[in-house]
Amino acid sequence: MRATLAGVIVLALAYLVAELVSRVLAALVERINRHVPGDLSQRKSTRAALRLVRFIITLLVAAVLIFPAMSMVGIESRIGLSPEHLATWLTGSGLRIALIALLAWLVVHVTGLVVRRLEGEIGTSATVDVIERAKRARTLGTLIQNTIYVLVSTISLLMILRELNVDITPILTGAGIVGLAVGFGAQSLVKDIISGFFLILEDQIRVGDVANIDGTGGLVERITLRTIILRDETGTVHVIPNGSIQRLSNQTKDFSFYVTSVSVNIREDTDRVTQVLTRVADGMQQDVEFAPFMLGPLEVLGVDRFNDAAVDVKMRLKTVPSKQWVIGREFLRRVKRSFEDEGIELPVAHRTLLVSQAPMVPPDPGPDTPPPS
Structure with missing residues (x-):
């Protein structure tokens, strides 16, 4: 009865101390989480970690108090471990092991909080490629969290084994x-x-970009630390290892340009042609269907070249990423219609045909035909 009573009192005290410490940690975590977005799974993992901390503290406090409590009720320990030695170990190596485990958990948890906060800030930025940036942030966040978790767990485990007087030299040698x-x-x-890590870290390419990698072009469907997956216009999927990339050309980074030339008859006034082209582009900027994709007015670069029949006027349109082809096709369609309305002639190829008539040759009369007189 005395032993049972002493055990119940020790467990109650240990639980109270553990509850007090866990509540302090929960308040600290809640204060850190106040301005950091989190999901249900993250809150569940936090609660599970706090329950684990409460259990460990309960065991440590109970192990420290059990032998003095038994001595106070007149029960001596029959095992070879004295209360003094146990108390010395718990206040020395045991306390250091608990601190190592607690610090490791705090580092992993704080890293997760920082990563989620960065993801939240990037996901709410007012840019035209918020989705792609959010995907990049999640990819980097997962990579950083996994790396920190592995490093911290490995280092903590080695430190705990050393506190338990386990020789870690063979482990380090084997590793x-x-x-x-x-x-x-x-x-x-x-x-x-x-290579994949630096591709993602430097934001060289994202999912949804149109890129040309070593002569292979297509839409980026997926990016991993090992490969980039492209799908070209024929539907063919190209899997390219990141380490083999020598040249990467991103055609949809931040913004795009649709560059084209319009050919008109050599007799047309290029200033008038430029006015018509500008009016067509301005009309597209007023159209609610195409205005969100256009980032600026038409830039007429001037006369690019001319020959005997045509003159080429070069221009470009600045658009949001991946929309340059949609804007370009609509622009050319409207230009064709405006040229017809304004009477601007398109170049017509001129061909000169020379027909030569060979002299008539009389037929051979044959050997039986008498010669002419």
Whole structure:
């Protein structure tokens, strides 16, 4: 009865201390989370981590108090571990192990909070490619969180094993040998992953961009740390390892230009043609269907070239990414109709045909025909 009573009192005290510490940690986490967006899964993981911390603190406090409580009720320990030695270990190595575990959890949790806050700020920015930037932020956030989790967990585990007087030298040696073997056997994989990380980090390309990679062009459907997946206009899917990319041309980075030339008859006034082209572009900017995709007025670059029959006027339109072809096709359709209304002639090819008539040759009379007199 005395032992049971002492155990119940110790467990109650341990639970109270653990509850107090967990409530302080919960208030601290709630204060950090106040301005950081989070989802249901993140809140569940936070509650699970707090329950784990409460359980560990309960065990530690109970282990510290159980032997003094038993001594106070007149029960001596029959195991080889004295209360003094246990208390010394708990206040030394045990406390350091608890602090290591707590700091590791705090580092992982704070990293997750910072990543979510950055994702929230990027996702609410007023840009034309919010979706692509949000995808890039989520990709980088997941990569950073996984990297920090692996590093912190590994370092914490090694420190805890050292506090438990476990020789970690063979572990470090084995890890070095394994890392060396992986480095020699998977050089291309490591190169692909490193290249993919910098592609995403430097925002060189995003999902939804139209890019040309080493002569292969298409729409970017997916980006991973190892590969980029393109789909061209015929529907063919191209899988390109990141480490093999030598030249990447992004045609839809931040904005795009539709560059074209319009040919008119050599006799037409180019200033009048320029006015018609500008009027057509201004009309498209007033159209609610095409105005959101146009980022500026028409830029007429001038006369590009001319020959005996035609003169070419070069121009370009600035559009949002991936919309230059839609705007360009509509612009050319309206230009054709406006030229017809204004009487602007398109170039007509002139061909000169020379027909030569060969002299008539009399037929051969044959051997039986008498010669003419």
